[in-house]
Amino acid sequence: MKAIKTFWEQRNTRLGFFSWLVFLFWLKTLLTYFVDFRLGVTSIFQWFILVINPFATTILLFGIALYLKKSRLFYPIIIIIDIANTVLLYLNVIYFREFTDFMTISTMTGYSKVNQGLSGSSLALTNVHDLFYWLDIVLIVGFLLFRKVKIDHRPLNKRIGWAVTSIAFLLFSVNLTLGEMDRPQLLTRTFDRTYLVKYLGIDAFTVYDGVNTQHTDSIRATAKKSELTSIKKYTREHFAAPNQVTFGKAKGKNVIVIHLESFQQFLIDRKVNGKEVTPFLNQLYHSKSTYAFDNFFHQVGQGKTSDAENLLETSTYGLPQGSLFAQLGSENTFQAAPAILNQRAGYSSAVFHGNVASFWNRNSTYKNMGYQYFFDASYYNTSGDRATGYGLKDKLLFRDSVPFLENLQQPFYVKYITVTNHFPYTLDSEDTKFKGTDTGSKTVDNYFVTAHYLDQSIKEFYAYLNKAGLAKKSLIMIYGDHYGISNSENRQLAKVLTKNPDDWDDFDNAQLQRVPLMFNMPGTSGGGIQHQYGGEVDVLPTLTPTRLNSKRYIQFGTDLLSKQHDQIVAFRNRDWVSPKYTSVSGTLYLNATGSEIKNPSKALQKKVDKINDHVRKELDLSDSLNEKNLLRFYTPKGFTAVKAKAFDYSDGLDKEKAIEEKLGLKSTSVFSKHNDKSTLSLYETNAPEVNHKSTESNRIKITNPDNGR
Numbered sequence: 001m002k003a004i005k006t007f008w009e010q011r012n013t014r015l016g017f018f019s020w021l022v023f024l025f026w027l028k029t030l031l032t033y034f035v036d037f038r039l040g041v042t043s044i045f046q047w048f049i050l051v052i053n054p055f056a057t058t059i060l061l062f063g064i065a066l067y068l069k070k071s072r073l074f075y076p077i078i079i080i081i082d083i084a085n086t087v088l089l090y091l092n093v094i095y096f097r098e099f100t101d102f103m104t105i106s107t108m109t110g111y112s113k114v115n116q117g118l119s120g121s122s123l124a125l126t127n128v129h130d131l132f133y134w135l136d137i138v139l140i141v142g143f144l145l146f147r148k149v150k151i152d153h154r155p156l157n158k159r160i161g162w163a164v165t166s167i168a169f170l171l172f173s174v175n176l177t178l179g180e181m182d183r184p185q186l187l188t189r190t191f192d193r194t195y196l197v198k199y200l201g202i203d204a205f206t207v208y209d210g211v212n213t214q215h216t217d218s219i220r221a222t223a224k225k226s227e228l229t230s231i232k233k234y235t236r237e238h239f240a241a242p243n244q245v246t247f248g249k250a251k252g253k254n255v256i257v258i259h260l261e262s263f264q265q266f267l268i269d270r271k272v273n274g275k276e277v278t279p280f281l282n283q284l285y286h287s288k289s290t291y292a293f294d295n296f297f298h299q300v301g302q303g304k305t306s307d308a309e310n311l312l313e314t315s316t317y318g319l320p321q322g323s324l325f326a327q328l329g330s331e332n333t334f335q336a337a338p339a340i341l342n343q344r345a346g347y348s349s350a351v352f353h354g355n356v357a358s359f360w361n362r363n364s365t366y367k368n369m370g371y372q373y374f375f376d377a378s379y380y381n382t383s384g385d386r387a388t389g390y391g392l393k394d395k396l397l398f399r400d401s402v403p404f405l406e407n408l409q410q411p412f413y414v415k416y417i418t419v420t421n422h423f424p425y426t427l428d429s430e431d432t433k434f435k436g437t438d439t440g441s442k443t444v445d446n447y448f449v450t451a452h453y454l455d456q457s458i459k460e461f462y463a464y465l466n467k468a469g470l471a472k473k474s475l476i477m478i479y480g481d482h483y484g485i486s487n488s489e490n491r492q493l494a495k496v497l498t499k500n501p502d503d504w505d506d507f508d509n510a511q512l513q514r515v516p517l518m519f520n521m522p523g524t525s526g527g528g529i530q531h532q533y534g535g536e537v538d539v540l541p542t543l544t545p546t547r548l549n550s551k552r553y554i555q556f557g558t559d560l561l562s563k564q565h566d567q568i569v570a571f572r573n574r575d576w577v578s579p580k581y582t583s584v585s586g587t588l589y590l591n592a593t594g595s596e597i598k599n600p601s602k603a604l605q606k607k608v609d610k611i612n613d614h615v616r617k618e619l620d621l622s623d624s625l626n627e628k629n630l631l632r633f634y635t636p637k638g639f640t641a642v643k644a645k646a647f648d649y650s651d652g653l654d655k656e657k658a659i660e661e662k663l664g665l666k667s668t669s670v671f672s673k674h675n676d677k678s679t680l681s682l683y684e685t686n687a688p689e690v691n692h693k694s695t696e697s698n699r700i701k702i703t704n705p706d707n708g709r
Contacts, residue, residue, distance in 0.1 A: 011143075011149050012149060012150040012152060013152050014066070014071070014074060014152045014154075014156055015066075015156070015160065017075075017078070017149065017152070018062055018063070018065065018066060018078065018164075020140075021062055021078060021079075021082050021136075021140065022055070022058050022059055022062055024136040024140075025054070025058050025062070025082060025085065025086070025136075026054045026055060026058060027136075028086070028089070028132060028133050028136065029054040029058070029089065029201070029202070030051065030054070031129070031132060031133070032089060032092070032093055032202075033050055035129065036093045036096060036097065037093075037096055037197070038100070038487075038488060039194055039197060039198040040194060040198065040585075041198065043182075045178075045182055046182060046198065048178075049175065049178050049179060049182065049198070049199055050198060052171075052175060053175050053198075053199065053200055053201040053204075054201050054203075055171055055175075056168050056169075056171035056172035056175050056201075056204075057168070057172065057200075057201055057203035057204050057207075058085070058203070059164060059167060059168040059171065060165060060168035060169070060172070061081055061085060061203065062078055062081055062082065063161060063164040063165050063168060064077070064078075064081065065077045065078035065081065066156055066160055066161040066164055067158065067161040069155040069156070070155075071151050071152060071153045075144065075151065079137070079140065079141065082137060082140075083137060085203065086133060086134065086137060088202065088203070088206065089133065089202055090130070090133050090134075091103055092202055093130070093133070094125050094126070095107070097125045097486075097488065098125055098423060098486065100486045100487045100488055101193060101302060102193050102194075102197055102202070102205060103206075104193075104209045104213070104302065104321040104322050105206070105209050105210045105213040105321075105322075106213060106302070106319065106321045106322020106323070106326075106327050107302055107321070107322050107323070109322075109327070124423070124424035124426075125424075172200075172204070175199070175200060176199075176200065178199075179199030179200060182199070183195055183199060186199055186200075187208065193205065193209075196208060209321065212321075213321070219627070219628065220627055220628050220629065223628035223629065223630060225630075225633035225634075227624065227628065227630055228554075228625075228630050228633055228634055230621065231554060231621050231624065231625055231630065232554060232634070234617070234618075234621055235554050235555060235556060236551070238556070238558065238566065238618075239550075239551050239558070240541070240558035240559050240562035240563075240564035240565050240566065241559075241562055241563075241564055242549065242559050242561075242562060243559060243561035243562050243563070245526075245561075246291070246561050249521070249524070250475040250521060252345075252411055253411060253473055253474050253475045253521070254410055254411045254412050254413070254414075254470065254473055254474040254475070255341070255347070255411070255412075255413045255414070255474070255475050255477065255543070256414055256416070256465075256474050256475070256476045256477070257312070257413075257414065257415040257416065257477045257478075257479070258415075258416050258418070258458060258461075258476065258477070258478045258479075259305075259308075259309075259415060259416060259417045259418060259479065259481055260418060260421070260454065260478060260479060260480045260481065260515075260516065261305065261390075261417070261418045261419055261420070261421045261422050261454075261481060261484075262421050262422055262423065262447075262480075262481070262482065262483065262484030263421060263451065263454070263480035263481070263484060263515060263516060264480060264483055264484050264485065264512065264513075264514065264515055265294065265296070265480065265514035265515055265516050266497060266512065266514070267281075267448075267451050267516075268281060268282060268285050268516055269282050269285070270448075270496075272435070272436065272437055272448050272496070273435055273437075275434070277434075277448050277451055277452050277455070278451060278452065278454075278455040279455065280455050280456070280458055280459035280462070281455050281458065281478070281516070281518075284478070284518055284520055285516070285518060285529070286529070287520065287527065288525045288526065288527050288528065289520055289521055289522055289523065289524045289525060289527055290518050290519065290520040290521075290527045290528075291518070291519040291520075291527045291528070291530060291561065292516070292517070292518045292519075292527070292528070292529045292530065293516075293517040293518075293529075293530045293531075293532070293534060293560060294514070294529055294530070294531060295514065295531055295532065295533045295534070295579075296479075296514060296515060296516070296517040296533075296534050296535065296536075296560075297513050297514055297515065297533075297534070297535045297536075297569045297571075297577060298480065298481065298482040298483065298513055298515045298535070298536055299311055299317065299318075299535040299536045299537055299569065299570065299571060299572060300318060300481070300482045300536070300572065301317075301318045301319065301320065301321070301572035301573070302318075302319075302321060302322055302323060303318045303319065303322065303323030303324055303325060303326070303360075304323075304481070304482050305360065305417075305481050305482065306318070306323045306324065306325035306326065306329075306360040306361075306362075306365075307323065307324065307325075307482075307572070308479075308481035308482055308536055309325070309415075309417075309481075310324050310325065311535075311536035311537050311539065311557075312337070312479070312536055312539045312540065313334070313336040313337045313338070313369055313540065314334055314335065314336050314337075314369075314540065314555070315537050315538070315539070315540040315541055315550070315553075315555030315556055315557040316537070316554075316555070316556055316622045316625060316626060317537060317556065317570075317572065317618075317619055317622040317623070317626075318572060319623065319626065319627065320572065320619070320623060323360060323361075324626055325360045325361050325362065325365045326360060326361045328626060328627070328629070329361045329362075329364055329365030329368065330361060330364040330365065330368070331368075331629065332365075332368060332626065332629050332631070333368070333629055333631040333632040333641065333642075334368050334369045334370070334631065334642065335553050335554065335631060335636065335639060336369035336370055336642075337369075337413060337540055337543070338369055338370040338371045338372070338413055339369060339370025339639075339642050340370075340548060340553070340639070341413045341548070342370060342372070342413075343638065343639060343640060344548050344638065345411065345548065346411070347411050347412060347413045348372055348373075348408050348409040348410075348411075348412045348413070349370065349371050349372050349373070349412065349413045349414065350371065350372060350373035350374070350375060350404065350405075350408055350412065350414045350415075351366060351371055351373070351374045351375065351414070351415045351416075351417065352375050352397060352401040352404065352405070352414065352415070352416045352417070353374075353375070353376055353377075353391065353397075353416075353417040353419075354376070354377050354380050354382060354387065354391035354392025354393075354396070354397045354419065355376065355377050355390055355391030355392075355417075355419060356376060356377050356378075356391075357374060357376035357377070357378065357649065359391075362374065362376075363376070363649060364644070366647075366649075367642075367644035367645075367647045367649075368642060368644050369642065370642040371647070372647060373404070373408070373649065373652075373653065374649040375401060375404050375652075376649070377391055377392065379404070379652065380392050380396070380397070380400050381400070384689070385428055385689060386689045388419060388420055388422070388426065388427075389422075389426075390419040390422045391419045392419070393419075393420050393431070393453075393687070393689070394418045394419065394420040394421075394453065394454055394457035395431075395453070395456065395457045395460060395685050395686075395687035396685075396687055396689060396690070397416065397418065397419075397457075398416065398457055398458075398460060398461040398464070398683075398685075399460070399464075399680075399683050399685050399687070399690065401416070402464065402678075402679060402680045402683055403678065403680060404652070404653065405670070406468070406669060406670040406671045406674075406678065406679050406680075407653050407669050407670075407671050408653075408669060408670075409667065409668050409669055410473070410668045410669065410670070416461075418454055418457065420450050420453055420454055420457070421447075421450040421451050421453070421454045421484065422450075423443065423484070424442075424443065424446070425442075425443060425446035425447050425449065425450045425484075426446065426450075427446070427449055427450050427453055428688075430688045431453060431687070431688065432449060432452060432453050432456075434448070434449050434452040434453070435449070436448045436449045437495075437496050439492045439493070439495050439496060440492060441489055441492035441493075443485065443489050443492075444485060444489055444492045444493050444496065447484055447485060448496075451484075456686075458478070460683070460684065460685045460686075463683075463684060464679075464682055464683045464684075465522075466522070467679075467682040467683075468670055468674075468679045468682055469670070469673070470670065471522040471523070472522050472523040474521075474522070475519060475520075475521050476518075476519075476520045476521070476522075477517075477518070477519055477520075477539075477543075478516060478517070478518045478520065479515065479516060479517045479518070479536070479539065480515030480516045480517075481515070482515065483512070483513055483515075485512075487509045490504060490508065490509055490512060491504050493512075494508075505594075506584040506585065506587065507582055507584065507589040507594050507596075508594070509584070510571075510575065510577060510582050510584050510589075511577070511582070511591075511594075513571070513577075517534075517539070517560075519542070530560065530561070532560060532565060532567055532579075533567040533568075533569055533577065533578060533579050534557075534560045534565065534567065534569065535557070535569040535570070536557075537555075537556050537557035537570075538557035538558055538559070538560050538565070539557065540555060540557060541555055541557045541558050541559045541560075542557075542559050542560045542561060552636040552637055552638070552639075553636055553639075554625065554631065554634065556618055556621070556622050567579055568611055568614060568615065570615040570618055570619055572619070574612075574615055574616060574619060576611060576612075576615045577591075578591075578611065579591070580592075581597075581608070581611075583608065583611070583612070588600060588608060
């Protein structure tokens with residue numbers, strides 16, 4: 001008690017005030033470690049490192065104020081440092097609750113491009129105990145204002161500042177040494193950001209990440225054409241010849257991509273309260289007109305949805321940190337699906353997405369990918385309850401996109417990005433009668449409700465495609481972009497999956513990263529459920545049914561239907577799954593039993609080492625390609641580099657009308673095929689928000705609805 005009293009009395013000295021702030025920040029850092037973060041601590045030694053790791057960087061940062069002689073500078077500066085460090089800590093708390101990951105410099109610098117619409121999600125991620133992250137700052141400022149803490153006007157000796165800085169560096173050296181003892185090559189084998197935070201803390205992780213980011217920027221500036229040689233060699237050797245049964249099966253058909261937001265494979269055929277969650281998607285999944293994959297995994301990193309789009313469109317991986325769309329999309333050269341299909345087979349292209357165009361920097365990235373049109377929130381009525389935090393509701397997106405879709409020239413390549421099934425999975429009560437689960441987690445329970453709504457949306461859209469005569473003229477690809485339930489909620493989800501939450505482990509988390517993939521061609525047969533393993537990087541090469549051989553392009557995936565398809569699925573953090581084995585953070589599991597393989601045979605270890613090398617090489621080559629923008633040095637035969645300036649997403653379809661009149665081209669649009677009459681009346685929806693006024697307002701950007709090539 002005497003020591004505590006003495007410590008309290010020291011508050012009126014500068015060194016004492018500094019010590020109090022360091023102590024309080026240490027306490028709230030421990031709050032994050034024990035309550036909000038899940039750092040995988042497995043030993044008493046790791047617990048010890050975890051408890052001491054905030055001290056070094058906190059003392060170093062707060063110690064900057066000790067170099068200031070004047071009290072009118074010391075107190076404001078040290079409080080500003082405290083606030084800034086708290087903001088960094090708390091942003092990581094919010095980010096971790098959603099993504100089970102930590103904010104990188106790339107994430108922070110790209111935040112302005114993804115922050116629209118996030119306010120509702122961020123609010124849903126807050127907890128009552130978050131008050132304690134800010135309470136100490138409020139109390140300290142209050143104590144200063146009401147003179148419970150007296151200002152110490154005596155100048156500090158400079159040697160005190162140097163001494164504190166030296167102590168901070170000494171503590172960090174000890175901290176790093178202890179971390180290296182428990183995890184050798186901690187700073188060189190950064191395959192998991194969790195390890196850096198666990199051993200060194202948030203501040204050290206952020207600085208380390210910043211150094212790596214700066215390093216990436218510098219090597220990008222010095223990239224050379226010769227660096228493409230190893231990448232081209234790898235992709236040529238890795239190429240899988242197309243399946244001759246399916247190759248060209250969809251030649252000349254429209255390609256419609258339906259992007260299922262946060263949709264995981266376990267939803268397929270799942271029943272809740274005796275009712276199917278996704279009855280229509282289940283029907284498609286089991287249809288003989290569908291090639292469906294039950295061992296298909298998402299491979300996204302921090303870029304989440306944007307990473308999934310990049311994997312889909314380019315058959316390259318997202319970045320190891322941050323979002324490729326947000327960080328590099330404005331400058332990078334792409335050889336993406338819309339440009340390939342346009343140049344090789346005359347496809348027009350468009351994206352329909354009821355959120356703002358700048359979200360994930362899509363308005364710039366899509367142009368570099370060769371998308372001719374992008375119909376974002378500005379083209380729709382998103383007022384009132386027509387939209388959620390992430391944009392127009394799905395039923396309205398599909399319906400209100402008809403005036404644009406029916407004017408596109410056929411064949412077309414279009415993508416619908418749905419948003420209603422997005423965290424925090426909120427939906428107006430009048431939109432659905434479906435009842436979710438009762439796990440005690442609102443996230444898990446509501447997830448099934450919004451997934452059911454998404455299923456209804458797709459059913460309505462399919463009904464329209466049939467009535468408009470588009471269904472049998474199209475290849476419809478449906479895929480899930482990434483997980484919807486994060487690892488932090490999977491134990492609650494285990495109750496729905498009839499698994500004991502206490503038995504849930506990293507193997508289960510890895511297996512749960514399956515998402516749906518379906519290639520549906522109405523009116524055909526010969527499909528069925530495919531069991532081969534694959535990931536999102538394999539989607540573009542699998543589009544060979546459009547009869548476009550992908551060998552000339554640099555693509556890291558292989559045709560899922562090819563006999564030569566590579567079934568090793570690499571995750572962005574360098575974990576992997578295969579038909580027999582799963583590797584998570586270096587731990588090997590046997591898929592058949594889910595049990596850990598603690599002492600693999602020499603033969604098995606040799607095989608695992610080979611897979612690890614393959615995964616590392618593939619990710620490293622993809623990173624080199626994207627981070628250095630190496631595709632600017634390579635133009636495949638028959639491909640013309642995309643010129644982003646050729647596209648203007650603000651003019652809707654009006655520009656194409658002028659081109660049609662100038663060239664005298666005949667329109668192939670659905671509008672023209674229906675005798676210049678809109679097909680919107682064919683669309684039936686039970687969406688309560690639909691009314692005639694909103695329908696008319698959605699068409700203001702189409703001066704003349706019949707637009708030619």
